[in-house]
Amino acid sequence: MSKEELFHALADLYEALGAELPVSGAENACGTCRECCTGTGLNLHNVTSLELDFIEDRVGPTKLPSFRRFLQRDGEIAVCPFFDDESWGCGIYPFRPFSCRLFGHYRSQESRLPEVCVFRGQEQIFQTTAYYRAVPQAEALRALVRRYWPYQAARATELRAPGGGGASSEPWGDALEQALFWQAQGELTRALETLAESDLEQTPYVLYCLSLILEGLGLQSEAARALEEALQEAPDCAPLHFRLACNLYGCGRREDAVTHFERTLDLWPEKTEAWALLGAHHLQSGSSERARSCLLRALELEPANSTYEKMLAMC
Numbered sequence: 001m002s003k004e005e006l007f008h009a010l011a012d013l014y015e016a017l018g019a020e021l022p023v024s025g026a027e028n029a030c031g032t033c034r035e036c037c038t039g040t041g042l043n044l045h046n047v048t049s050l051e052l053d054f055i056e057d058r059v060g061p062t063k064l065p066s067f068r069r070f071l072q073r074d075g076e077i078a079v080c081p082f083f084d085d086e087s088w089g090c091g092i093y094p095f096r097p098f099s100c101r102l103f104g105h106y107r108s109q110e111s112r113l114p115e116v117c118v119f120r121g122q123e124q125i126f127q128t129t130a131y132y133r134a135v136p137q138a139e140a141l142r143a144l145v146r147r148y149w150p151y152q153a154a155r156a157t158e159l160r161a162p163g164g165g166g167a168s169s170e171p172w173g174d175a176l177e178q179a180l181f182w183q184a185q186g187e188l189t190r191a192l193e194t195l196a197e198s199d200l201e202q203t204p205y206v207l208y209c210l211s212l213i214l215e216g217l218g219l220q221s222e223a224a225r226a227l228e229e230a231l232q233e234a235p236d237c238a239p240l241h242f243r244l245a246c247n248l249y250g251c252g253r254r255e256d257a258v259t260h261f262e263r264t265l266d267l268w269p270e271k272t273e274a275w276a277l278l279g280a281h282h283l284q285s286g287s288s289e290r291a292r293s294c295l296l297r298a299l300e301l302e303p304a305n306s307t308y309e310k311m312l313a314m315c
């Protein structure tokens with residue numbers, strides 16, 4: 001699916017969610033206290049990269065940096081930058097994220113609605129482990145986010161998908177989340193078996209995760225094959241090129257690795273490690289000038305890195 005097709009699918013998903021949400025009393029029962037759009041309501045908000053990019057695509061990039069900081073709970077931005085003081089409501093209402101749509105209707109057992117919220121006491125409460133079963137369209141959103149991965153993964157910030165899951169959580173999600181959990185626990189064989197026994201579609205993201213597990217098991221060639229397969233479907237995915245470059249370099253296929261490092265940097269010029277590794281390669285090959293230029297770029301991006309400084313001194 002193209003990026004635009006995924007954005008359309010997300011808009012359809014939002015519409016389907018709206019039709020499934022329990023309506024409390026009046027059509028819009030919200031008392032507009034604004035609490036859900038402030039730091040107080042933040043424990044209920046997580047926004048996926050797909051949704052952040054969708055908002056950027058629909059309303060422009062101006063407020064995205066402050067919205068990201070707001071979502072990262074840095075405490076400096078108390079009210080969502082998309083809150084509109086004049087209309088006293090969401091300034092991006094048609095494009096607001098999934099978690100904003102759920103607010104008041106659903107909450108996990110561990111969270112609380114603000115005291116003044118008119119939905120308080122009427123909301124559906126779910127156990128965290130039952131998130132995907134309890135919340136309408138949550139699984140569909142997870143599937144879309146994974147499909148979107150090749151488009152967004154080059155971004156520096158990735159916020160946790162609503163409902164959690166992933167490597168640091170208990171393995172209550174689907175087979176991929178379970179495999180990532182076992183991987184994080186160091187149980188790589190179990191992680192591989194979990195993926196092998198599942199009927200997950202081999203999307204680029206699934207293949208990327210598989211490659212990490214295979215690499216951990218020392219199966220470098222198999223990991224490279226998984227990455228090459230993923231690149232057939234997502235040829236412009238920088239993280240795939242970077243992982244493959246590292247894999248090939250480790251296997252001694254240096255020229256192939258350089259091709260993928262260079263492709264990584266075409267697509268993701270801020271990828272500091274790619275500049276540094278390419279610099280290291282040129283240094284070893286005796287191309288001092290090329291090494292210097294790559295390492296200077298790495299140091300520009302990460303000025304205090306003593307390893308890069310030492311390598312540069314060797315040029």
Ligand code: SF4
Nearest residue numbers: 037080082083090100
């Ligand atoms: S995006 Fe809209 S609904 Fe969500 S927190 Fe911001 S102002 Fe509130």
